[in-house]
Amino acid sequence: MTAIERTGGRLLAISDLHIAHEENRKVLDGLLPDSDDDWLLVAGDVGEFTADVEWALRLLKERFSTVVWTPGNHELWTLRDDPVQLRGEARYRHLVEMCRRIGVITPEDPYPVWTGPGGPVTVAPLFLLYDYSFRPAGLSQREAMEWAHETGVVCTDEFFLHPDPHPSREAWCRARVEETERRLAARTPGIPTVLVNHFPLNAEPTRVLRHPQFAQWCGTELTRDWHLRHDARAVVYGHLHIPRTTWHDGVRFEEVSLGYPREWRRWDRPGSPLRTVLPVRGA
Ligand SMILES: [Fe+2]
Ligand SMILES: [Fe+2]
Secondary structure (H helix, E strand, O other): OOHHHHOOOOEEEEEOOOOOOHHHHHHHHOOOOOOOOOEEEEOOOOOOOHHHHHHHHHHHHHHOOEEEEOOOOHHHEOOOOOOOOOOHHHHHHHHHHHHHHHOOEOOOOOOOEEOOOOOOEEEEEEOOOOOOOOOOOOOOHHHHHHHHHHHOOOOOHHHHEOOOOOOOHHHHHHHHHHHHHHHHHOOOOOOOEEEEEOOOOOOHHHHHOOOHHHHHHOOOHHHOOHHHHOOEEEEEEOOOOOOEEEEEOOEEEEEOEOOOHHHHOOOOOOOOOOEEEEOOOOO
8 A cells, every 4th residue: 555545544443353362362463554544443342351351452542543442242241250340331331431541432432523534424433232122023022032042042141241230231222222312413413424333233234144043132123224314424333243344225334343263264354354444445
């Protein structure tokens, strides 16, 4: 890449670094900007242990001028051997405070505006969770959960992602959706958005899951039209570990996950695992 092409930087994204895996830590070590103006969006599932998440985000913040993070489900697990035993909302707030200490932008901070190539866009990191509504039509939430248990496809969140003080994960999701709607409505008008969420904003990307039972842990129908309602130039997400680009109602959805070593070894993707969100190639 020439110096001229680098001018102005790029809005880059990745998710699902899962740095508990040594091979993924090597990938993390190779993540470098092309210019001092590059921003990096990190769409969740950095790791499970708070200290690991801090280590990885600190490393990235030393390299990229701006780092934006939103939590995945794995950051919200409370594992027995993590010295930080906070659960649910308190765990999330603890992670937000850690990010603020190291200068990483979270869903609780003012939304930054990317003014580089392809901008201006308001970059909105979202923490929305899921409410089991991405289940097959005709099944109640209870029936869908029974189906998952009968077939042995149950997300580990059921054991480690606690919703405290909310009565359930779906109640926490609804609270997050309401709060985030208010934040998005109050953003600077006239500037499109890049929405960054760990989970896909609508169920379409989950249709290709090998185990459709898993879709109920992947998002909420409450956000199915947010890419239109909030004027998204692009939607960035992960969680599915199926990295690809899809289009919904003319809006680009970027699944930017790295995934587990056994997964990314299969993808045969030469070059950096960082996805360029903006500028749009060829635009
Ligand atoms: Fe993941
Ligand atoms: Fe995830």
